[in-house]
Amino acid sequence: MSRKFVAIILSVAVILIAAPAAFAAPDGGALYKAKCASCHGPDGGGMTPMGKAMKLRDLRSPDVQKLTDADLTKVTSDGKGKMPAYKGKLSDADISALVAYIRTLK
Numbered sequence: 001m002s003r004k005f006v007a008i009i010l011s012v013a014v015i016l017i018a019a020p021a022a023f024a025a026p027d028g029g030a031l032y033k034a035k036c037a038s039c040h041g042p043d044g045g046g047m048t049p050m051g052k053a054m055k056l057r058d059l060r061s062p063d064v065q066k067l068t069d070a071d072l073t074k075v076t077s078d079g080k081g082k083m084p085a086y087k088g089k090l091s092d093a094d095i096s097a098l099v100a101y102i103r104t105l106k
């Protein structure tokens with residue numbers, strides 16, 4: 001086998017392995033259920049024991065929905081009060097998928 005042929009096979013293999021991971025969009029709904037629903041509730045209403053104790057605002061309410069995507073992204077990545085910061089734990093793509101998901105709750 002020529003070296004060139006081996007090189008081609010290897011690059012095709014790398015592309016096939018790497019591509020789905022790079023192009024698969026994160027699932028905002030699944031991330032939300034895994035990371036956020038414990039406080040904010042599965043429907044965003046914040047009616048969990050944790051959410052009630054922290055007096056969470058309903059993510060579906062106009063007060064929260066009127067915030068810009070940039071605001072929602074900032075709260076999620078930097079945290080706010082008792083809201084944990086997710087920067088470093090979630091990628092930017094994960095956080096934008098979450099923001100998009102919060103928009104679907106209303």
Ligand code: HEC
Pocket residue numbers: 032035036037038039040050054056057059064072075076080081082083084086098099102
């Ligand atoms: C440990 C409980 C907890 C978890 C888990 C949590 N949050 Fe929060 N979240 C809070 C609290 C408390 C606030 C209110 C912060 C404040 O205004 O002081 C908040 C506020 C927010 C806000 C702003 C809404 C508002 O009332 O101004 C957004 C957006 C938000 N959270 C998104 C998320 C997302 C997305 C996740 C999952 C990645 C998440 N939160 C996970 C506790 C939590």
